[in-house]
Amino acid sequence: MAQSDLKVAPSRLFVHAALLGYLVLALAPILLVFMNSFKERGAIFDDPLAWPTPETFSLIGYHKVLARSDVWLYFGNSFIVTVASLFFILLFGAMAAWALSEYKFKGNRWLKLFFAFGIMVPIRLGTVSILQIMVSLGLVNTLTALVLVYVAQGLPLAIMILSEFMGQVPGELKDAARCDGIDEFRIFFQVVVPLIRPAIATVAVFTMVPIWNDLWFPLILAPSEKTQTITLGIQQFVGQYATDWNAVLAALALAIVPVVVLYALFSRQLIRGITAGAVK
Structure with missing residues (x-):
């Protein structure tokens, strides 16, 4: 021994x-x-x-950030975009994953491959087309445009992860609920969703960080003063010939805090989701 x-x-x-x-x-x-x-x-x-x-x-950097910029507006915009995007990604992703894992139909496998293709192809390749669509819909310089893009960006990964976990939910539980007269809507929300909370937390963390840190789409779709996110608002302290590093570092420190707090809150669920997925 x-x-x-x-x-x-x-x-x-x-x-x-x-x-x-x-x-x-x-x-x-x-x-x-x-x-x-x-x-x-x-x-x-x-x-x-x-x-x-x-x-x-x-503390000069923090004084500059709080006095010379609408940092709380930027934080609010980032918070609204991130929370709204996560809500729709988790809702639609879980519903689509439930349909793909529970109901077998013709083209089921091809539909899964289609969503997997969405993971492999970066959404930024379609930036010009996305901008044209947002202009035609009148959604430029709105937070709605960012939410729509981020939902489309996050759904493929969410569907792939959640469908694998939903496939591991014992069928006996669902059959017993059906025998008790519970409809499919309640089975999904009351039986299946509580059992895949680690997977949901994993998707939430992996999806939240790219959305919160993104600079590309806020710069292209919502660059106005009222719709700037925190990552875009920081750029005002970066000049062509001079950069206010005190303000930049202070703003970055403030922007990091929500991500760290989220990870601290969901770290246990995140680790459970990753380790559970590793043995499936």
């Missing part, structure tokens, strides 16, 4: 070392942003890896 433990120990040590190294690589940029957001401009360039000291500590 002891010999087997000695054989396993080096491999476990390597795995933990690799995970620790990845953790450092992932957290280092975030930590650098927060550290330098509390420093004077000169200290940022003199020693960007140093912690703020009483001599270098400064």
Whole structure:
């Protein structure tokens, strides 16, 4: 028993070392942003890896962001777009996944391949056509345009992940609910959805981060002052010849907080969803 433990120990040590190294690589940029957001401009360039000291500590970046920009408006726009997009992605994605996994019909497999094709092809390749459609619909410089694009972008991945999890729900539970006279709508929301909460949390996290961090579509579809998202609003501090790094880093630090909070809230469900999907 002891010999087997000695054989396993080096491999476990390597795995933990690799995970620790990845953790450092992932957290280092975030930590650098927060550290330098509390420093004077000169200290940022003199020693960007140093912690703020009483001599270098400064909140000038946060004062500039809060005083010279409508940062709360940008946060509100990002929040509305992200929450609305996630709601429709999870709702429509779960319903489509339920139909594909529960009901077998002609063309079922081809429809799944069609959605998989949507994962492989970046939606940005159709930017010109998307812009033309939004112009014809009068949706340019509206948050609705962003929500529609992000829902179309997130649905393929959501459908593929959720359909795999729904296929693992025991059929006996659904058959028992049908025998009790429960309609399909209630079976879906009261029986199936609670059982796939880890998958839903996984889809939510993987979908939320690209939407919150996206700069491409807000710049093209909603660049007006009233519809700017937080990532687009930060760009006003980046000039062609000069960049206010205190304000940029402070705004980035504020933009990172919601993503970190979301991950902290759903990390347990996210890990359960990933590990469950790994053995299916």
